[in-house]
Amino acid sequence: MNMWWIFAILSAVFAALTSILxxxxxxxxxxxxxxxVRTVVVVIMAWAMVFITHAQSGLSEISKKSWLFLILSGxxxxxxxxxxxxxxxxxxxxxxxxxxxxxxxITLVLAFVFxxxxxxxxxxxxxxxxxxxxxxxxx
Numbered sequence: 001m002n003m004w005w006i007f008a009i010l011s012a013v014f015a016a017l018t019s020i021l022x023x024x025x026x027x028x029x030x031x032x033x034x035x036x037v038r039t040v041v042v043v044i045m046a047w048a049m050v051f052i053t054h055a056q057s058g059l060s061e062i063s064k065k066s067w068l069f070l071i072l073s074g075x076x077x078x079x080x081x082x083x084x085x086x087x088x089x090x091x092x093x094x095x096x097x098x099x100x101x102x103x104x105x106i107t108l109v110l111a112f113v114f115x116x117x118x119x120x121x122x123x124x125x126x127x128x129x130x131x132x133x134x135x136x137x138x139x
Contacts, residue, residue, distance in 0.1 A: 019088065019093050019096075019097050020093065022034070022038070022085065022088060023088050023093045026085060026088065026089050031082070031085040031086040031089045032082060032085075032086075034085050034089075035078075035081050035082050035085045038081070038085075039078070039081065080103075084096070084100060087099075087100070094137070095137070095138050098133070098134045098137040098138055099134060099138060101130070101134065102130065102131065102134055104127075104130055105127045105130050105131055108123055108126075108127055109127075
């Protein structure tokens with residue numbers, strides 16, 4: 001098995017834990033404040049990993065284009081997290097998470113349009129199944 005599979009599976013496990021832990025932690029807390037607390041923890045953890053792996057020297061080598069798109073990605077992440085926390089505060093995690101995972105379908109479409117990645121019959125069928133599965137879980 002390639003290493004990316006292991007990290008992808010771990011990502012899914014940690015994302016699942018994130019939803020459950022956040023739902024418990026957000027009780028009685030403003031969703032924006034909860035997102036800010038979570039973000040500070042993520043920032044500290046990310047910078048700790050940069051220094052542990054001695055990657056900080058690469059900071060000066062980041063191109064202007066990369067800076068722009070990393071900043072835009074950060075803004076998209078922030079908007080996603082703010083909306084996600086508000087959604088789990090107001091709704092059931094078991095319904096919010098499947099809707100949130102529609103991002104898989106949206107990502108595949110955007111990757112096809114903007115990155116010119118291949119959109120195969122398997123991708124189309126997968127998107128349809130994810131969309132149908134989401135509707136089935138939420139309704």
